[in-house]
Amino acid sequence: MTRVSEHLNHALHDLMETDPDVHLLGEDVSDPYGGAFKVTRGLSTRFGDRVRSTPLSEGAIAGVGAGLALAGRKAIVEIMFADFVALAFDQIVNFAAKSTAMYGRPVPIPLVVRCPSGGNRGYGPTHSQSPQKHFIGVPGLSLFEMTPFHNAGELFARMFALGRPCLFFEDKVLYTRRMYEGGVVDDLFRYEVAGDVARVRLDGVAEPDCAIVVHGGMVHRALDAMRLLLLEDDIACELLVPARLHPLPELPGLERARHVCVVEDGSEGGTWGAEVARVLHPRLWSSLRRPITLLSAADSVIPAAPHLEREVLVQPARIRDAIVEALS
Amino acid sequence: MTVTVPAPTGTTPSGARRTPPPPEPEDLELLLLIRHFELTLLRLFEAGELSGTTHTCLGQEYIPVALSRLLGDDDFVLSNHRGHGHFLARHAEPYGLLAEIMGREGALCAGVGGSQHVYHRRFLSTGVQGESLPVATGVALALKGTGALACAYIGDGTWGEGAVYEALNMAQLWRVPLLVVVEHNGIAQSTPTAAQMSGRVAARAAAFDVLHHRVTSLEVGEIRTELAPLVAMVRQDSRPLVVEFATHRVGPHSKGDDTRAPEEIALAAAHDWYDRYARLFPEPFARIDRERRELVERIAAEVTARPPSAWERP
Numbered sequence: 001m002t003r004v005s006e007h008l009n010h011a012l013h014d015l016m017e018t019d020p021d022v023h024l025l026g027e028d029v030s031d032p033y034g035g036a037f038k039v040t041r042g043l044s045t046r047f048g049d050r051v052r053s054t055p056l057s058e059g060a061i062a063g064v065g066a067g068l069a070l071a072g073r074k075a076i077v078e079i080m081f082a083d084f085v086a087l088a089f090d091q092i093v094n095f096a097a098k099s100t101a102m103y104g105r106p107v108p109i110p111l112v113v114r115c116p117s118g119g120n121r122g123y124g125p126t127h128s129q130s131p132q133k134h135f136i137g138v139p140g141l142s143l144f145e146m147t148p149f150h151n152a153g154e155l156f157a158r159m160f161a162l163g164r165p166c167l168f169f170e171d172k173v174l175y176t177r178r179m180y181e182g183g184v185v186d187d188l189f190r191y192e193v194a195g196d197v198a199r200v201r202l203d204g205v206a207e208p209d210c211a212i213v214v215h216g217g218m219v220h221r222a223l224d225a226m227r228l229l230l231l232e233d234d235i236a237c238e239l240l241v242p243a244r245l246h247p248l249p250e251l252p253g254l255e256r257a258r259h260v261c262v263v264e265d266g267s268e269g270g271t272w273g274a275e276v277a278r279v280l281h282p283r284l285w286s287s288l289r290r291p292i293t294l295l296s297a298a299d300s301v302i303p304a305a306p307h308l309e310r311e312v313l314v315q316p317a318r319i320r321d322a323i324v325e326a327l328s
Numbered sequence: 329m330t331v332t333v334p335a336p337t338g339t340t341p342s343g344a345r346r347t348p349p350p351p352e353p354e355d356l357e358l359l360l361l362i363r364h365f366e367l368t369l370l371r372l373f374e375a376g377e378l379s380g381t382t383h384t385c386l387g388q389e390y391i392p393v394a395l396s397r398l399l400g401d402d403d404f405v406l407s408n409h410r411g412h413g414h415f416l417a418r419h420a421e422p423y424g425l426l427a428e429i430m431g432r433e434g435a436l437c438a439g440v441g442g443s444q445h446v447y448h449r450r451f452l453s454t455g456v457q458g459e460s461l462p463v464a465t466g467v468a469l470a471l472k473g474t475g476a477l478a479c480a481y482i483g484d485g486t487w488g489e490g491a492v493y494e495a496l497n498m499a500q501l502w503r504v505p506l507l508v509v510v511e512h513n514g515i516a517q518s519t520p521t522a523a524q525m526s527g528r529v530a531a532r533a534a535a536f537d538v539l540h541h542r543v544t545s546l547e548v549g550e551i552r553t554e555l556a557p558l559v560a561m562v563r564q565d566s567r568p569l570v571v572e573f574a575t576h577r578v579g580p581h582s583k584g585d586d587t588r589a590p591e592e593i594a595l596a597a598a599h600d601w602y603d604r605y606a607r608l609f610p611e612p613f614a615r616i617d618r619e620r621r622e623l624v625e626r627i628a629a630e631v632t633a634r635p636p637s638a639w640e641r642p
Contacts, residue, residue: 023469055501060462060494067466067478070452071404075466090491094456095463101642103447104438140642 004148005175008039011152012076016047023068024051025061026078026114036080037116037175062088065111066096066165074110074160081127082117082169086134096165097140108163112156117145118171118217118265119297119313124304130217130265130297133272135167136246143245145169147216148180149191149198150243158196169245171217171265188227189239196249200239202230208238210323211257213276215245218263218314225319233324245272248279255284259326261293263319268299293326295319348547350609353616355393355548358420360620362389362413363602365422366579368624369412369429373583377632378430382443385413387578387600388511392417394551395479395509398559402476404467406460407453409444410511414481418451422627432634439637458482458489461508465495468504468568475563477505485516487525487532496536499568506568507559513577513596518587533570540570546601576600 002010016022024043026035030053034041044051054061058079065075079085085092096109119128132143144159144166146152159166185191191200200223202208210229214222222239229235240251254260260280262273273294280292298312351359366384373382385392388410396417399405407414415425424436428446431439436448444455454460464480471478486492487510499506510529514521533540541558545551555571562569576596580586586593597603605613 052502055494055497057462057494057498059491060465060498063459063462063491063495064466064469064498067463067468068470069466070463071467071470073470090456090459091462095454095459099447099452099454102437102441102445103452104435104440104637104639106642107447 002179003175004146004177004179005037005039007179008146008152008170009041011156012040012043013046014153015156016043016050019074021072022050022074022076023065024076024078025054025065027054027056027061027080029053029078035078037172039114039170039175040078058084058087059091062091062113063095065113066091066099066109069096069109069111070099070107076112076114076156078114080116081123082115082131083126083129085113085115085131085167088113089134092135092141092165092167093138097138100140100164106163109165110160110163111165112159112168113165114168114170116172117169118173119302119309120173122304122306122309125301128302128309129267130169130171132167132169132215132245132264133266133270136272136275140164142166142247143169144243145216145245146171146174147198147241147243148174148177148219149193149241155243169215169217171215173217173220177220185223188230189223194252196242196244197251198241198243199252200241202236202238205236205238207256208258209235209327210237210259210261211240211254212237212319212323213240213242213251213260213262215264215272216241216243217265221314221316222263222319224316225323228316228320229323233320235323235327237323246275248276251280254280255287258289259293259323260284260288261295261319261323261326263295263314265297265313268296271296290326293322295322347608349549350612351548351605353612356605356612356616357620358393358396358417359389359548359601360617361422361624362393362416364621364624365412365416365426368628370579370583372430372628372632380442381582382429383410383582384579385410387576387596388513389413390546390548390551390601391509391511391573391575392481394548394555397552398555399479400476401450402471402474403450404464404471404476404478405451406464406467406478406480407446407451408457408460408481408483408486409453409455410483411444411446411453411481414453415446415448415451419449421448422624423631424448426627426631427634427637430631431637432631433637434631434634435637438639440639457486458491461492461495462498464506465499465504468499468506469502472504472566477507477559477562479507479509481509481511483516484510484512484514484521484525484529485519487529488516493532493536496533496538496568496570500536500538503566504568505562505566507562508568508570510570510572511575512572513575515577515588517581518585529570529572538568538570540572542572542574544574546599
């Protein structure tokens with residue numbers, strides 16, 4: 001069994017081993033600390049000054065990463081908590097993303113900004129957000145998110161191959177969960193990964209009652225809801241988990257589902273889910289029987305106390321209730 | 329810390345202690361090319377031939393001209409909103425630059441970047457203040473140990489941006505070959521430095537243990553002599569250096585937006601190398617001045633007649 005944090009760590013080791021152009025920067029990423037979530041453990045010991053613990057300067061760290069990329073290297077920048085990526089907004093949006101196009105020809109900026117995101121850990125309002133939505137629709141910028149299905153090494157290779165800056169979200173609740181292997185989720189569900197999208201299905205169900213689309217950090221809560229829906233409500237769901245959040249890849253199989261529901265942990269308003277629905281509505285218009293259900297976290301700051309935080313973020317019961325209601 | 333080098337013995341415009349040696353013909357040609365390029369832009373604006381905005385470097389041309397011979401092909405130059413002089417002193421491609429500004433065929437960046445966003449042969453300008461210094465630090469980190477450096481032009485107003493301090497801190501911590509050129513012209517758009525900066529650039533550099541050197545000379549040759557050992561130190565020792573030029577913006581911030589009092593404008597004009605050289609070296613000056621003016625007129629006529637630039641949008 002491999003935990004997601006270990007899997008990411010191995011992927012970074014392999015990447016830096018095979019590609020001497022890759023540099024990694026971030027706060028407290030060096031050994032013996034190895035990053036706030038231990039994802040960079042061992043890298044500084046092995047790769048020396050290609051790995052740098054930085055001052056608390058998210059904006060400049062992102063800018064330095066872009067400068068390395070501009071000069072022909074590849075850079076991975078770790079933002080300790082995704083909330084802090086707001087401090088790097090200018091460098092990411094106005095420099096790294098724009099520079100790929102604003103000089104009239106494609107300028108490669110191979111830069112991956114890793115953002116540990118999400119709540120349900122009691123870290124409170126400034127250490128728990130899922131800020132993906134703030135970066136959707138920035139020309140030249142792609143958004144990816146770690147999932148327990150996707151090979152992280154392949155995702156890093158894919159992001160660098162784009163030659164454009166990417167934000168890579170890693171939901172913190174995933175770090176201690178295991179990577180799924182061998183196409184098996186549990187006794188009920190099987191999965192397959194095709195390109196950017198992981199698809200989780202019940203054996204033998206070709207036309208599910210509902211297709212649920214989520215980002216990586218929502219996977220386990222969605223699976224919990226799917227299990228309840230099946231066993232308690234006799235509703236069969238399948239799950240689609242795109243590792244690329246924007247631009248959205250082709251999501252397979254939706255025409256065969258009776259309903260579509262998009263679930264995310266970003267706060268309500270201007271959401272990733274709304275963007276997913278915008279892409280899907282024209283495609284599915286003739287087969288949709290009702291509007292796509294959009295579930296997001298509340299229009300609220302994220303409280304620290306666990307009982308309050310649970311109320312704000314999306315939980316399995318809410319997913320279940322929303323799907324039952326939509327299909328009733 | 330401040331580097332101690334012998335004080336320039338030459339000129340201050342007000343003092344004019346002695347007549348400086350005449351500038352080399354190549355330098356005078358470049359100075360006058362940039363001057364007439366900028367004046368032509370203002371003229372084209374008035375004639376309605378240019379769109380958007382532009383920021384000319386009138387009075388400050390000598391800074392990139394002085395630095396031009398201290399930089400090598402492998403160095404990387406990062407520039408800002410006021411970057412036409414920086415570019416022309418780096419690459420003698422006025423046709424391409426004007427085509428970029430005018431959105432014409434042959435533009436350096438297909439007309440997408442315009443006046444403030446040019447990327448061409450290790451020269452990159454961008455329009456957000458302070459943004460370039462972290463990028464320059466990253467470029468310098470990549471160049472470290474190769475003998476090449478990253479040179480970033482900023483103004484006195486740029487020191488209001490936090491990115492400057494984040495970058496200086498890292499540049500010194502990591503000992504990267506970064507040359508920060510500060511064109512301190514005493515005014516940020518319309519706001520005098522005294523109204524927007526507490527303390528001094530030298531003290532801010534000192535706070536990070538970054539070498540600082542202030543240049544008051546307006547003479548290209550003198551500045552080169554003064555800076556050559558310092559720039560060599562940036563390369564050899566791999567360390568950042570802030571070179572602060574006490575300079576004057578003779579023209580407006582962009583076009584026709586100069587709200588300074590007449591006496592302030594007159595003071596800036598009194599420091600202009602153009603009038604001084606015209607007076608001191610009338611013979612080569614008048615000829616080269618005419619030649620460059622006519623050259624830029626030809627460039628403007630030719631580029632204006634070109635078809636619009638084409639861009640293949642990604």
